[in-house]
Each structure stands twice: as structure tokens, then as C-alpha cells.
Amino acid sequence: MSINIKSPEVEIRESRLGSITGFGGSAKELCSKSRSGKLCEKRRSFSQCLGCSSGNALCQLVMIQDAVVINHAPIGCAADFQDYNFTNRVGQRKRKLPLKNARLLNTNLKEKDMIYGGIFKLEKTIEEAYKRFKPKAIFVTTSCASGIIGDDVEEVTDEAQKKLGIPVVFVACEGFRSRIWTTGFDAAYHGILRKIVKPPVKKREDMVNVINFWGSDIFTELFGQIGLKPNYIVPFSTIDQLEKISEAAATVQICPTLGTYLAAGLEQEYGVPEVKAPPAYGIKGADMWFRELGKVTHREKEVEKLIKSEKDKIAPGLEELRSKLKGKRVYVTAGAAHGHSLIALLKDLHMEVVGAAIFHHDPCYDNMDPKSDSLGYVVKNYGDVKNFNICNKQPFELVNILNRLKPDLLVARHGGMSSWGPKLGIPTFLMGDEQFGLGYEGLINYGNKIVDVLATKEFVKNIAAHCELPYTDWWLKQDPYSFLGGGHSD
């Protein structure tokens, strides 16, 4: 396993897993390169935008309900704080939790601090956070600025922990550390594994950790059918709850891009078995995922019953949806494993996936088990996907590709990418709730939404007619991979 929780900083995905952000070719080609040790990063000579690890760490930590997060950074790095607060409050409302703002502070590093160091500001902010909120734990996330000046955040947090008597956790997530922003998830989980999770006191045979974002609760009902209870982590959990995740009977994750590190770390450090299967999207994926969960929790018979009853329930609706959607051409853009899951789901609806823009590629996950290979599973069970692009967003490539392929539908996971579909006259489906498409019922949910979205064709055509793209013909007529390592991936 690749996890070293003794180190104060998480090892980045590029070196830990060999992950990349630049590739243009087919899904099959990418899989074969991943398995043969021939996977190479293709650098872009022009890069338009990318995310930041800090944001991914924050989006997990901010929603721990009784903790405080301090972003040790210039104020500009806090520009997206309101997004986390919005998601936090919407999630609290959905879960009937007390409504309160996210407890998120920024140390406001300035030019002078770049010269004299920002440690004093950090110490004062930790004191202030404790005085104001009396949290159960404090997380301190770093930034490019604090990393460049070399502030010893580990030392400050260790000292504060001794003084305050609560965990004060250093989370190393400077934006420049990794081109792969999901390294920020790993950094947050590294901190949780190091300083929050305690050794198990008693094992809970019915409790399953569910590593997820902030989607709707579908597991209470599904797991209830097989005598299990979901323990949703990390958003909307508490420090007390996180301390005991080592007591669970198993860990599942809705997306290995999100949860690979925490799931593998819990198995390595506390023997909590990780369910090693492709995510539960599409029929075959859901079968494999639930069967593996049944095996790990000794509920094989109950799981077989659940699979049968769920499949019987969706059968008539699924046939109807398949007849409506058969052959419709769809392009997918999403984060890595979730993008693979969406491809499986769309192919199960008998749609033709003409291409995908996936935000990075992990040739393996932290458990190093080929059973978890989400893209390999798609290629093996549903066939190849041409026009498979690995890009850390890069809308200029997306617009070029969409303009060439002219799909009937764009399925997007991120708002910034979805806006390009309507501008090109393509009906576009944006879905933020990752649990919406999960399991057997997820196929029906997705299929019905897609039928609705396809009906917007005339509307989006109108939008496109009134939109001026920022890209000229000069770019749209060029190979979309012109700036990617000098051409195609061969």
C-alpha cells in the first residue's frame, strides 16, 4: 500500500499513483498503457485553467459540523468560501441539522508576511478560532504562499494541540504541489487519519462507512434491506463520529477518485475492509459492488435478494427508457472515476458515448487492486470509448471537440464545463448529486432526466443562435490536442 501516515504531508498523486492530467486517444489505449507501465504525462504548452488542491481539502473539512478550518493563505485563496457555506447550509437543511454557517477562517497573508513569515498570524488565528467557536478540532490548510515562504505549520499545529487539548491538524494542500487537484481530498483524509481517527474500541458489525460528497441519502433504505447502516463521511459528520470510523464493518466509496486514500488508509491502519469493486453505477457495476459488500460483511444471501428485487423493480421502466434513448450520441465530462461511472450508466441506457473529457487519470488506486479499476471495468464490459481526453478542465479543448462531434447530449458534473453545451446548441445535463445515478434506481433517475433534457433541443438551439463564442475558427478548425505534447498520444 502507498500510505504513510507517519509523514506530516500526503504524497501527491503523481508520485503515489502515477496519475496524469494530459492524454488524448481512446479509453482502451489509456487502459493498456496504464497496465503496461507506459503511461506518460503529456504536458500542455498552453493551459487555460485548473483547480486547486486547497479547494478539494476545504470542501471536505468545512462540512465537519463541530470543527473549525483555518486557511493559512492570502485572502484571494478564500474567494470560494461562500460556495462551501452554501453547500453546507443546503446539506444541513436536507439532513435536518441545525442551520449554521461554515466555520472557516483565513489568515490574510500579505506582502509583509511573505518577508517576515506568517506564523504569528497563524498562531493568533488558532487562538481566536478556539476562543470564538470552542471547536472539537481545528484543521489548518496551507496555500501556495505559506508553502513558498516555508512556514512551519506542522510545528505550530503540534504546539497548539498541546496547549488547547484538541486535535489541531496540519493539512498540506498548496495549489502548486500537484497538478491533480484531487490530491486535496487525500491531504484532508491524511490529516483525519493521522490526528482524528482513534483505534477501535468495539467493532460495529452493522456499520458501513460511506465516503461521499454531499449527495442525497439513498443508502439508509438500500442498506436497511441487508441489515446494515450507512455512516456518511466526511461532510456533515462530527469529530466524535470520525474518531470511530475505525470500528466499521467495511468502507464503501461512491467514487474512488474521492475516497481511495481514506478507504485504503482505514484498511491498512485499522483493518476496516474496503469494498474493492467498480463504483455502483450501471447494472454490472452495481451487481459487483453489492456482491463485494455482501462478501465483506457476510451478507451474501441478503445481497442476492436485494439485487433481484431492485432489478425486478426497474425492469419495465428500464426497457422503456432504453427504447427512447437507444443510439442517442452523448459526450461526458466529469472527474475521473465518476466520469467512468457515468459512461457505464449511459451505455446501460443503450446510448452511444462518443467521447469524454475526464479531469485526470489514476492508473491504479491506493489499494492497488485491479478489481477497483473503474475505467478497465467500463472498457471490458461496455467496449471502447473513442475521443477519450484527459484534461484538467481546459474548456478550449472541450469546445473544439464538442464542435466536431456534435453529440445529442452533453452530460457534465461541473458547472463551469456544462455552460459550453447550450452555447453550442447541445442539450446539457448537469448533475451535482452523485447519489442520483447510483444503484439500480439510479438508471431510471438518470434516464428520465435525460429524456427531459433532450426535449430542450429547440431552446438550446435558440441560446446558441444568440451566443458569440470566445473561440474563433482559427482554433475550432485545429486538432483539439494541438497544445497537448505536440499532438496525439502515440
Ligand code: SF4
Ligand atoms: S493555494 Fe495557490 S492555487 Fe490555490 S487558490 Fe491559493 S494561490 Fe491559487
